[in-house]
Each structure stands twice: as structure tokens, then as C-alpha cells.
Amino acid sequence: MSTLPIDAEVNILINEEGKEESLSEIAELSDYPKLRSRTWTYKHGEFSFAEARNHAHDMASHDWVMWMDCDERLNPAQHRDIRHLAEALPPGFGGIMAMQVSMRTIAEHFTGRANERGDYEAVGQCRLYRKSTGAKWFGRCHEQIADVIEHEGYRLLPTDITITHSGYILTKEELTRKLD
Numbered sequence: 001m002s003t004l005p006i007d008a009e010v011n012i013l014i015n016e017e018g019k020e021e022s023l024s025e026i027a028e029l030s031d032y033p034k035l036r037s038r039t040w041t042y043k044h045g046e047f048s049f050a051e052a053r054n055h056a057h058d059m060a061s062h063d064w065v066m067w068m069d070c071d072e073r074l075n076p077a078q079h080r081d082i083r084h085l086a087e088a089l090p091p092g093f094g095g096i097m098a099m100q101v102s103m104r105t106i107a108e109h110f111t112g113r114a115n116e117r118g119d120y121e122a123v124g125q126c127r128l129y130r131k132s133t134g135a136k137w138f139g140r141c142h143e144q145i146a147d148v149i150e151h152e153g154y155r156l157l158p159t160d161i162t163i164t165h166s167g168y169i170l171t172k173e174e175l176t177r178k179l180d
Helices: 049-059 074-089 106-111 147-151 172-179
Strands: 009-018 027-030 036-045 064-066 073-076 093-104 119-130 155-157 162-165
Touching: 027 064, 073 074, 074 093, 074 119, 093 147, 106 119, 106 172, 119 147, 119 155, 147 155
Parallel strands: 009 036, 093 155, 093 162
Antiparallel strands: 027 036, 064 119, 073 162, 093 119
8 A cells, every 4th residue: 555645545345255246335445545344254265356446446536446466555655646647538538548567486386497587567457447338347367347348338448557567476386276
């Protein structure tokens, strides 16, 4: 959270497994930074990333929503540019594309050879979107929203916004659990 703008509304969805599905009320944790949370309890074996993202989406009180996972960091030098885009983009734009950059240890686990310089992967993702497009997340795993935004007739703006992801620096055992 330390890489997010201090004046951003931060909504945290806590996911936990249980016997019955439930969704808590939104708890207001602080005013500045505006920090809110809620807990979604999902039934054992029925977790859906899209459903989790949609619960978090419903928490946002602004039209523009930016999503981040807990293993990601935003470059603070880009805060001003992101804010400017959200304020200046005309209504025909429904989303803003960014690049998720990950260092990963996956190859070494499968090939047995580590790249001493590191292995990096970059994936373009719709990281900011307008709730007013009516778009909702879909896909149980590797959930998406960009296609829905475009299907509704909105454009996506490619940018150089960069999100640093650390979720693929794993031991072989951690990677196997994550894949399972």
C-alpha cells in the first residue's frame, strides 16, 4: 500500500474459505488515507478470481477504478500521470492499459537452469476502467475485463504505466501450490 497515492480511496477485499458463502458490509477503516475493507467468504473449492474482483469493484465509490493485487507495486512517479488520465480522458474511453512486469523463477524450476540476469515477463492489462461502462469481470482464473469494455463500445488507451509484480518469484513447491 505504500506505493499508492496517499489521497486514493483504497478498498481491500479479503478472501477467505468457509462452509457457506457470505459478503460482509464495508468497514470504514480511516478517512485519510480513505481505507475500506470487506470480507468475502467463498465455499470450499469454489473460488473465482472474477467474482472476487467484482466484489471489490462494487466497493469503489468513484467511476474510475484501478485494481492492484497485494503482491504488486505502483511507481509513485506515475501517480500524477494516472490522475491526469482519469480526469482528462473523454467519455469514449472505458479503460486504460498498463504493463504488469514480473521477474520470475518459473523457467529454472522446469529447465533446471537459472538465468543469472533474471527472467522477466511483461503483460499488458486493463488496470484502470470506468464503472459506468457496466463492465464486470469474467473468468474463474486469469480473469478479464478489457474485452467486456470493448464489447460495450468503449476504447482502451495504451500507456506506459507500469505495475511491478513479485508473485512469480517462487520456490518450486510454492509454484506447484499456486498452479494447483
